[in-house]
Amino acid sequence: MPGNRFNAYADHTVGIGLRIPHYQHIFSRKPVVDWFEIISENFMIDAGRPLAMLDQIMDRYRVVQHGVSMYFGSVTAPDPEHLRRLKQLVQRTKTPWLSDHLCWGSVDGTYTHDLLPLPYTWEAVERTVERVRMVQDFLEIPVAVENVSSYAAFTASQMTEWEFLTEVVERADCGILLDVNNIYVSAMNHEFNPMDYVNAVPAHRVAQIHIAGHSRYEKYILDTHDHPVIDPVWQLYARATERCGPTPTLLEWDDHIPSFDEVHAEALKANRYLRRKQPAQELVEAAS
Amino acid sequence: MKNQLNALLLTAALAGLTGGTTVAAQSANSASNGSAHFTNAGLNFGSQDTPAKHSCKGKNDCKGQGGCKSSDQGCKGKNTCKGKGGCATDGSKMPKALFA
Amino acid sequence: MNLESIQREMAAAVMQPLTRDENMRERAADGRSMAEIAESFVAPNSRLNAFERLEIYNRQYWYRVLSALAEDxxxxxxxxxxxxxxxxxxxxxxxxxxxxxxxxxxxxxxxxxxxxxxxxxxxxxxxxxxxxxxxxxxxxxxxSAQRAPLTLAEIAALDGSSQLSLQPHIELMELNYPAExxxxxxxxxxxxxxxxxxxxxDEEEQPPAKLPRIRRKPTWLAAHRVELSVFYLRLPREAFLMLTALQEGKMLAEAMEAGFADSRIPAARRAAKLQQWFKSWAELGWICARET
Structure with missing residues (x-):
């Protein structure tokens, strides 16, 4: 893996999300896994079993942090206690890069604990850029922002989601965690072509890729992380790796979690695309 | 008299602290690796993992029913799924894939 | 509508309780129509109107926080x-x-x-x-955090005016039932x-559990952690009062006095009790120096 400055030139290949139902398997069988992604908020505590388990994992495996409550797009300032605890965890895990979502979720100190979509406006670009820069400066490691699955769009939007993402990452000079399942979910919910999104993303900024499964309802798709990755999402992944080159890739599985082996096997399907010879022409162009 | 009584109590408390701290230190150094601590700790609720609170999944309104796979007959009969359109049986009600 | 207004309006809508049928309410708390509120900032698509799209987030919010609370x-x-x-x-x-x-x-x-x-x-x-x-x-x-307990050197320097503290993971409870x-x-x-x-x-409706007979009885309890396990330890009333006073930052002598106020323990036995309690708490590493 060549890596880039947005993932600290990491050589990470395919990883899976660290989930409690797999602890026993991991500790007893010690499977070969390239890396685990942890949800930062589950470990931003003072002490106790979660941190002890994490320390044991880190004795053997590489860990990358992924957050769910930084809310880069929230208008109210982040909680200093949140930032303090996050930095403490960054120092503990030595995560080479850190990701969180391009969304908002709290207002006036009240938290929805959801990843709420932003209106794609210039005002939102400015607010978000400011927050990403501040967090990146504070944490002193590369930060990547992840595109979210969304179920609502805003009348105020002035651009497409991929234009919004591009504006934010270029101005904040940060990386992208490209979730190709989220692109698919949002494309179905907002009736756009997901391949247009993948083709428009600034490929040289992609630090990491997420893959996952979802649930389809009659009138919308929900990003439930409780199924295998479907073929159309693998097609988006194939195109993303074609554009970005081999990129650290992570499978998220958060509900009805099957055995460790099943989850890991699903993740390793990504190697079908990662091991192909990649011209990564666009990266060469971006670098020149 | 009261002062004497208080001094006696303070001496007892400090003696207790000293004794307990010594026992803890010995126990920590011994092969039992502190297991003596458990004998007077009370009712053990165990060292189980509590469920992790945070993830970035969307919350399913048909939780516990395996989601809605293409072969499902929807999430019928559950209060939590009432009025939400259930699951598509074959995805045909979604727009056709928009791949170029 | 600017970003701040959208976020305030959307947060209020998302966090508003659902109806009995788990739908979004027709009216906001202030009486405004939720359909009109939704239409003021949410765009419809060919399958869902603005109300229905906002409703997805309204449901998702409640499913998430309710299940998180139920787990605890x-x-x-x-x-x-x-x-x-x-x-x-x-x-x-x-x-x-x-x-x-x-x-x-x-x-x-x-x-x-x-x-x-x-x-x-x-x-x-x-x-x-x-x-x-x-x-x-x-x-x-x-x-919660685990701090270093008092050392022998620190104990040697204590007197009645010393202020101590308890491990942050200790939670003291005064109960009406011995319910642990x-x-x-x-x-x-x-x-x-x-x-x-x-x-x-967990999705099926559960009636109230049939409980064994439990008699009301004043109970004093401490929850605490040893290594990685959580324990519940019954405390005598006096010990509970003393620990609570220490936790509140009272001086050691004051804490002992608070513990024995209205106590039925005969004066002659109090020193022995105190020694026993403090020994036990020190063994468990409960007592720490006051944080400066």
């Missing part, structure tokens, strides 16, 4: 039954929405809030409050049912 109050849910627990959870979270980046703290106000809402628990109110205290104490004891065994039983029962019925059993 398994025994309370069992004692009240799932229906009553759900209504009280909605009422609680409406009054105390999350003010923290972590859902770990969702239930922090529940014991105190429940105490002043007997109308939501029915005849098992007092027991329900005790159970909520015991379950919240588990959350605190499970992952019941809570443990209910947790184990829930665990068995989940593993037997598989995932999803």
């Amino acid at each position: 109050f398994v025994a309370l849910r069992a004692v009240l039954g799932s229906r009553k627990f759900a209504s009280l959870s909605v009422a609680y979270l409406t009054e105390h929405p999350s003010r923290s980046f972590t859902m770990r703290n969702l239930g922090s106000h529940l014991p105190a809030w429940l105490r002043v809402h007997p109308e939501l628990t029915g005849r098992r109110h007092s027991l329900a409050v005790d159970i909520a205290k015991i379950e919240w104490a588990f959350v605190v004891a499970f992952d 065994n019941l809570v443990l039983d209910l947790h184990q029962r829930e665990k068995r049912q989940t593993s037997e019925a598989g995932l999803g059993s």
